[in-house]
Amino acid sequence: MRVGYFGPEGTFTQEALIADTAGREIEMVPLPTIYDTIMAVDAGQVQRALVPIENSLEGSVNATLDALAMETEDVAIVGEVVQPIRHCLIARAPLALDEIEAVVSHPQATAQCARFIRTRLPRAQVLPGTSTADAVRMVAEHAGAWAALGNRVAAERYGCEVLLAGVEDVAGNETRFVWLARAGEDAGHRGAGPFKTAIVFWGVGAEAPGWLVACLSAFAERGVNLTRIESRPRKQGLGRYMFFVDLEGRSDEAHVAAGLAALGAHVERLRVLGTFPVA
Secondary structure (H helix, E strand, C coil), X not given: CEEEEECCCCCHHHHHHHHHCCCCCCEEEEECCHHHXXXXXXXXXXXXXXXXXXXXXXXXXXXXXXXXXXXXXXXXXXXXXXXXXXXXXEECCCCCHHHCCEEEECHHHHHHCHHHHHHHCCCCEEEEXXXXXXXXXXXXXXXXXXXXXECHHHHHHCCCEEEEECCCCCCCCEEEEEEEEECCCCCCCCCCCXXXXXXXXXXXXXXXXXXXXXXXXXXXXXXXXXEEEEEEECCCCCCCEEEEEEEECCCCCHHHHHHHHXXXXXXXXXXXXXXXXXX
């Protein structure tokens, strides 16, 4: 099986992929962006893919939400993985902290280590990278006193040194990743459960008082528990939002299906992003 992941080699996504597929024969296909990873599933270039969707410190990964909601209707979430995230400060050679001129990483990683950077690297310039692994690669190729935030896999892959481990601001940092497949390939709802269903909706009537309450009441009145709700801009002007909701249960269970049907009466667009076993 060809499995795409948000690359390059050495990302936390690859680390989660390796952990979740131990003992299975797969071909790992690194892709340069989250968008490219999701669209590789859409185009059939890979059979499955793994991308980050939510971090316990920094919240949702917007690139994943936006691509699933707005760029494709043919990709579904079929599973999830929760992976501990342990950031390392990495350089091409041993460096004292006060020698570091710049720290490079993906913006999610620098945000998760913001206090460490502010207090331990106050003079270092913060530079963005397309991924944590690419940040380590950049540091490996740069002759200056640069450091990256990444994992040990990337440090080993690019021949670098781990200066400090565990530099994330809060212990217990975790990221939730989702497995993706072509829509319809998850119809068997593999796994023993419990299950959750992810949806996105936006609406006609969104400006009316009580519209969102009415939407969510469709589930409350039928005993469907919501575990997450978030709004994102629809990129069509200020005040236009889409709402992402995770709820307990399978989309084909009677009370969940009834809730979805009731919600559909209030909205312009409702899409089930996937039903899958809870990690």
